[in-house]
Amino acid sequence: MQRSRPVGDVLLHVDDISLSFGGVQALSGVSFDIRKHEIRAIIGPNGAGKSSMLNVINGFYHPQQGTITFMGQTRKQMRPHEAAAQGIARTFQNIALFKGMSTLDNIMTGRLLKMHGNFLAQLTWVGPAEREEIAHREQVERIIDFLEIQAIRKVPVGQLPYGLQKRVELGRALAAEPTLLLLDEPMAGMNVEEKEDMCRFVLDVNDEFGTTIALIEHDMGVVMDLSDRVVVLDYGRKIADGTPDEVRSDRKVIDAYLGVSH
């Protein structure tokens, strides 16, 4: 695949991350990096620690050990809103939208960190607040157009089919104009056609906006087609890291997925 922007320097580096919940060791000593403009997949069997890894990256979980370097800034602990302010946006495995709000409003919430007017100004909608909202709305409309969800602009999200909700969630993440986009199983539960659509959107996001993407996915076909590099976790440890072809033929990966006879 040709790309508008070549894969660049390291954007995010996770170093020796360990995370445990009580006695459960979710991640132990995981290190890898994500380069600018690349699509990086994180795969592994159920319970391998993939979602935990994403949660660590966006500051939701605080690892007991290890550091994260994002755009040259090293940190040990961070809160999710700080991660968001730094340009990390994400979608969730189980959709986390505001069900009663329209598609438009949901995506608008993704602009929250970009809004500067104070509460009172927004409430009374005077001069600058109005201008600001118009500017944000325009950005949101571009995303709606990009994701081809014009028809559901004003529909409450709770009424939408699953595949569309996933797309709205992607829209909300994009509204934050992220540098790094974390997608937690973006194609889970979709039919083939929906998956194809979603793949195209992921590729287009990467290509048009140059957004770096880290995604967790179970569908190996999708992973192999989309990603530049793949990191494989099993029982909280990294067992392989490399291009889709390297990973596919890796003995440890095959064993992790198919099991080994003891």
Next chain:
Amino acid sequence: MASDANRDQREALTEAGFRPASADTFPKLLRFQAATRPGRAASREKTYGIWQSWTWREVADDVRDLACGLHVLGVRGGDKVAIVGDNRPRLYWTFVAVQALGGVPVPVYQDSVAEEMRFVLDHAEARFAVAEDQEQVDKLIEIKARCPKLEHIVYEDPRGLRHYDHAHLSAYDQVQEKGRVFAAANPGFYDAEVAKGRGGDMAVMLYTSGTTGQPKGCVLTFDNLIATAENAARFDRMTAEDEVLAYLPMAWVGDHVYSFAEGYVAGFCVACPESGATVLNDLRELGPTYFFAPPRIFENLLTTVTIRMEDAGALKRRLFKFFIAVAKRSGSRIMDGKPVPLLDRLLYRLGDLLVYGPLKNTLGFSRVRVCYTAGEAIGPDMFEFYRSLGLNMKQLYGMTEASVFIAMQPDGEVKRDTVGKPAPGVEIKIADGGEVMFKSPGVFREYFKNPAATAEAKTADGWVHTGDAGYFDQDGQLKIIDRAKDVGKLKDGALFAPKYIENKLKFFPYIREAVAFGADQDRVCVFINIDMQAVGDWAERRNIPYGSYQELAARPEVYALIKANVEEVNRDLARDPHMKSSQIARFLILPKELDADDGELTRTRKVRRRFIGERYGALVEALFSGQTEAELKMEIRFEDGRVGTLSGRVRIEGAERFPAPDESAGPRRLKAA
């Protein structure tokens, strides 16, 4: 340019009152509209959630730049330019830009697969193609190798196309930009090109979706299109104040005349929806004054309304029910100016305030002055429903070869089972076999590169075969009953039109498909397929147990239900002197649903009557021989490709037939189906 425009304005308008006679091509009409109403909106499109408008002046400038850009790209007089995409203002402008250069636009159905597209482009010898987006460009690139004449593709939406090889690919904006530069350097060029156009020139080539064989390229001239558009616009008193939504395929003649030709003639504004999925929303926001849709669209709208009302609160539901009943009683009569009791008139007023008005507003029909349906027969219930709300819904009959209009219903003379009187300027005759033939200013010039087909369709003295059978009723309105080749005769010589009978049956919600037999027989018999969903619901509400379609179809209660429907159809047929012999004598309910996988239906769900007649030969024989039961044993194909056998006994029932109503004491007022 300015002096030209002034001359246009001073020149007297033609009889129809829309344009000077010198404006005999679309590029000239555009120039005329830009001079007469420069500041009025000509096109609208919703982008990024906001309606954008272009005035006639702006459109004229854009078209000029585009035409010059296409000239720079190499488009010359006589070149065919394929246009592929959803309804977009820029694609409509491409029509005019190509025509200005003496080229011929060839719109292609946007949902056609690559192979269909290849046939059209190859046959039309298109040198250029203008496509909407990546999806269409991909198809064009796929077929390019097999369309040797195709040189260059222009695309409107650049998304996803950045990395394509641009040796034979250009963006619309760039073409237009080059044209702007060219126009500035050659100020007289465009006007000189436009002036070369003549009314008798080829304006557009529309490929008719061949139900049999390959599509044929129907060549229409400017005279064809402008004359028919003018007649139709006058017929419905269209003005520049009108507004339409262009949402039907651009390659279809109906859209070409409604959303393009009539707009350029009458100077009204044509809006394009944001996307195919948003049509209903856009309809509501725009509130068009002129609306055209096949019955299917009205059916979908009615279903939405019905479902929404079933979910509404009890008060709303009762209000709706009550006022819809009022509307049914007096709505169409009020619209047609017929006498209505004062109380009903007042109630209707109130209903309009409480129910009809808000409902029409929700559907986007608040401002609709004229609304047409055509293409297929429309259900009487549905037709009545919309008319009773005060929507001026009418029917028309047309085809590509006529530049649409053959017959249309005048205001106040609307009937649900006719297609109207001959359209202005159209002569209609019924040939010996019952086939409808016509002659009009809109008659196509020829089928492109297909003189044999042209000769077959058009007689030497200009009459065109429609291939449809029909007759004029007592009010002089044309009634289309079936394809001429399917129409037969009963033994007593009476007309037998199977589709006409089948359609009447299919308007009942419990009947999904029907197949009528009777050619060269002494009576008409039918096969019926019940609608599993509707009859299933009906049975559940009555505690009638069933395990499968076959079981449900054999229940005596279901037979009784269907028999009532059949007799209703018979009553209706009895009223029509041409059709009274076609009343259904006997019927049976098939134990199996007709299926395209078994070859019983076409992929577009049309029954293949002859094939079914052969496949179920034993049943047909039993119907006509008077048995009350028949044995059926046959092979069926499951969806996964396995083959099984179906066997069982099928009941056959008779139905009552009625004498013509004036001779009987039977029910006077026939309930709508």
